[in-house]
Amino acid sequence: MAFAQLARAGGRCFSTASPSLSAATADAPPQLPPFDHRPKPYKGPSAEEVLQKRKTYLGPSLFYYYQKPLNIVEGKMQYLFDENGKRYLDAFAGIVTVSAGHCHPEILKDIVEQSELLQHATTIYLHHAIADFAEGLAEKMPGNLKVVYFVNSGSEANELAMMMARLYTGNLEMISLRNGYHGGSSNTIGLTALNTWKYPIPQGEIHHVMNPDPYRGIFGSDAAGYAKDVEDHIAYGTSGRVAGFIAETIQGVGGAVELAPRYLKTVYDTVRKAGGVCIADEVQTGFGRTGSHYWGFETQGVIPDIVTMAKGIGNGLPLGAVVTTP
Secondary structure, three states: OOHHHHHHHOOOOHHHHOHHHHHHHHOOOOOOOOOOOOOOOOOOOOHHHHHHHHHHHOOOOOOOOOOOOOOEEEEEEOEEEEOOOOEEEOOOHHHHOOOOOEOOHHHHHHHHHHHHHOOOOOOOOOOHHHHHHHHHHHHOOOOOOOEEEEEOOHHHHHHHHHHHHHHHHOOOOEEEEOOOOOOOOOOHHHHOOOHHHOOOOOOOOEEEEOOOOOOOOOOOOOHHHHHHHHHHHHHHHOOOOOOEEEEEOEEOOOOOEEOOOOHHHHHHHHHHHOOOEEEEEOOOOOOOOOOOOOOHHHHHOOOOOEEEEOHHHOOOOOOEEEEEOO
16 A cells, blocks of 8 residues: 555554554553753744745755654754754754754853854964864874865865865766765765756766665675776776775765675775775764764775765764865
């Protein structure tokens, strides 16, 4: 039965097929555990008013998935609160952005103290914060990844990484994976290989190779087959010389898809032999999100030439970074 039919059936369709499921859904939904925080009374505009104002003044690209979107007015650690004070568990961390929780007290304290002291400083003058942060970030990187460029978003980080790869190698052609997502700017939209997130605009000298999906891919978890596809594509689909290869270590927007084990190890060798550099997009996998390693590429046993990151690096503040070698 189609999803729409199920929705119209209002749940009655389950009673004949699965009595146990029907009984389970009749129970009250599970309750969130107690939490020592009471949201402030909300006196702002209603959800309907906010939605109408968005439709009037903001572009339609700011879409929402719900018939009645939540009006989120407050956050505290892992929870969010709507206009009526109802509490929700943010199981997705603000689209993998709020890694340390909403309104973390230590983060808020540092933001307030810094804002009261100095809100902005251009890099043509000196301030210790940017150098200290770059040093701390470099210390978390393996190998010779020691040079940091700070940017404002993941798209900007990948845009800069691609430009650096092209300028450094003198080559033009880039390779990325099908089902991958690397941003929505005019250049990174070419690296992205999901038609949901692309527009019909010139995207220039970018090749998408087979996705090494260990569950749905044609070679299963055999990395060699997918790696051979990259080798063949360079030989037959490019000039033979490439600027770089970029991949998420675990594809995020594409559905939390892991790469076949040891795939990047072979592909990085192939790309470097073709004159290219290897870029790891850690926007959604970095900063300990995999649980086992600090960076996602470490699960593949490789060291990239360039690493890009954003989202969790700023816990909601517009921040990204590109880290590379001297």
